[in-house]
Amino acid sequence: MTHSAGSPHPNHKRYFFEKFGLTERLLERCLGQALSAGGDYADLYFESVTATALGVDEQIVKSASQGTSAGCGIRVLSGERTGYAYTDSLSPERVLHAARTAALIASGPAKQPVQGFIETPSANLYPIPLGGFDLDLAARLELILRADRAARAFDPRIVQVRASYSEELRRILIAASDGAFASDTQPLCRLNVFVIASQEAITTKGAAGGGGRAGLEQFTGNKSPEGLAHEAARAAILQLGAIPAPAGEMQVVLGPGWPGILLHEAVGHGLEADFNRKKTSAFTGLIGQPVASPKVTVVDNGTIAGRRGSLNVDDEGSPTQETVLIENGILKGYLSDKLSARLMDMPNTGSGRRESYQSIPMPRMTNTYMLAGEDAPEDILRSVKRGLYAVNFGGGQVDITNGKFVFSASEAYLIEDGKVTAPVRDATLIGNGPEALKYVSMVGNDLKLDEGIGTCGKNGQSVPVGVGMPTIKLDKMTVGGTGR
């Protein structure tokens, strides 16, 4: 084993070596077994996760739970083929057995992994403040109790409040037949508030949340328990007076921050390299072509300290980076992992991620956002004669192949003669990925990243992600309401 100079935290590795009795010799033997029937590449992915959750409901601390899981996934690549096996027992026999199972994907003479691992130098984006099982539960309970009190005090029409806190510490160790070796300890926490408001016959809900790869000190300002509680309560109260959303094509202004989910659905997934390698994406073959207005530049950046979507290394042990996806409207690049980088002869962008040791890694987003433009947000709104101003969203979805995507507005308003007027009820917005961003005519100077609530699903695997955007104006987009 060689360490690059100044490697910041070799103790991630020590955790596995000491707790589970791993040795470099065992890792080499497993990789040898994995390549015993040939293959181009093999890797071992050890994972140990501890998770804790606390909930206040009806002013009572009703729930508390914790979980631990550990396991190892073994992958063998042979051409375009992937063999995969995993075990939740880290005993040498079980790991070696899994390696032999994964090896069956190849059929040829045994190959030798390179001797000696080289540790990936990695960033330190989330100094580890969280404590696993030694954590201070009282401080965490205080967060949700404060949120509960603040939401109830916001307005007498708030009739139900539920606040929850969850936290996990994920330790990973990756060793590969090409000599790559990486380890990391990844904290992730989140505070959520959910409320019900009621007035006469009308009942509505509101929700807000925030978090990231940082300690409790992050829960201040907008992300303080009071800030999140007020946000959830305000949204629910607002919906009590909402009118039906309009239906049809119109000008749409999206507020800053979480509405960046537009980018995640409209372009992000379509630019993941696996879909483009297989030519199943609506963006296939469009590199160098205009796919957005010249005002649009979109990046995916896994290196922002403390963000929910950030990682020191991806789940193949490669360093994460900032990748330009769209620059001034021109499609620049895809998000790739080791397999797609090799098969497509393109750089690895450090985007190989997986949900757990039971999952095969694939190209995924980290934090995806649009860079700020020059327009003042109030000028953007003032420029719209009739349209929709959407500032908060639920989930979204995309059909990679035909490019059609949806995202559902949970807080939106009519714009009439340049003024924001009546709040409207929930409505889904729909568009076509390679076309939608061509209608971006104004880009605000107010870039904001979301509060740390995003979870992205692909092929049944969920991973935490971030999004961001300044205020933008789309000259046309279809709004799926029921009104005129």
Place this chain on the structure above:
Amino acid sequence: MPHFPAQSDLTGPELETLAMDVVALAVKAGASDAEVAIREGDEFSVNVRMGQVETLKESGSRGLGLRVFLGKRSASSSTSDLTSDGIRQLVDGALALAKVTEDDPFTGLPEPDEFGCLSGDLHLYSEDVYSLPGPERIEWARRAEAAALAADPRITNSSGGTFDAATGRRVLANSRGFVGGYRTSYAGVSASPLAMDANGQMQRDGWWSSARRLADLESPESVGQEAARRTLRRLGARRVLTQRVPIVFAPEVARSLVGSIFEAVSGDAIWRSASFLAGKLGAAIAVPGITIIDDHTMLLPTGVGGFGTSPFDGEGLPTRRTVVIENGILRSYLLNAYTARKLGMKSTHNASRGLAGTPGIGCGNLFLQPGTLTPEQIIAEVSAGLYVTSLMGFGVNIVTGDYSRGATGLWIENGQLTHAVEEITIAGNLAEMLRNVTAIGNDLVFRGAVASPTLRIDGMTIAGA
């Protein structure tokens, strides 16, 4: 390729003993009540793309979850480490957590006289799902994809064909004397082809067959051909104008409406008043033709248990058949022990239990009873409207009933299916949609635990060009 049999160290009875041992350990350590769930599973999956194996996965895992009570306080913990050290940490951790929770007068296990287990074999497990040798499993996936690729020259690409098999075991035990366990099995085959039209526009769709018994799977060829048919009919899709027309939901999307009704009658949403159906028990909430039943005891016509069939629920109560909506009248919510106490009612034996956390509400085989019309008859009655074949997004608000989702399908003109439609939304409100169901098909088929025949709903808005 040799087949490695699934790894399993403990038999079913041994796992039940382990569960009871952990319950006893928790009680000995101070818990006033305890409940243990164990889940064990093995999976095999292969994806073949353009005739070549793309991914091959084979593995197994298990986990144990513990819920403890200290009077009216409770907490839970889960682990994948079933060694004695791991179990000790699990018990200590759960009890330590319970001490930070507060009294909730409605918490607790069900009463001892409520527990039970359906007798007789529900046929949830069949060994044959793993009976195919490795090369033949790959061959099933290859055949499904090949049938799709061969169906039409416009099918030019593919996301692949798959074959999956899985077995699982669930065990539940508690300190009030319940212990039970059962095994389940699953096999599935699917195809997901891409078609391209003359303008270079691509479309993808897919089809699948799944069953508890390998012998009940449809042939890979029929799955591939149906996947191709569904993909080809998307070609040439265009938008339609914003308008209000009748919408005909194909069974594979109508079932998602039944799923939304499930969420709306779930006890957790009801006691919080977080459902548009809260407080509506006994009221006419739908047209008289609508009857929705949740049946955990059902055997399919093949004699095999449905995907929602099980001998006991997540809290150890014997499963049953519950009429949720009868001729348009809301007859029952779906409740577990906790939500029943909150509402002053009895559990409907609908508890669901993961490893971690408190029990939720789960449905069994949940279905809308079929009517008499064929889907063709329903479409033939529509002069202008939309036949919806897939839905996108999460735009269903159970609290308000507001419904707005992306849709694709086929345009209906003078009772005939014409061109494909995409990039539109359909919107309405579930409370109104239930009252505007104007036709119910006779085509109820269980492709999963939740099923519906074809439905026609009037009064919804299409947003398009």
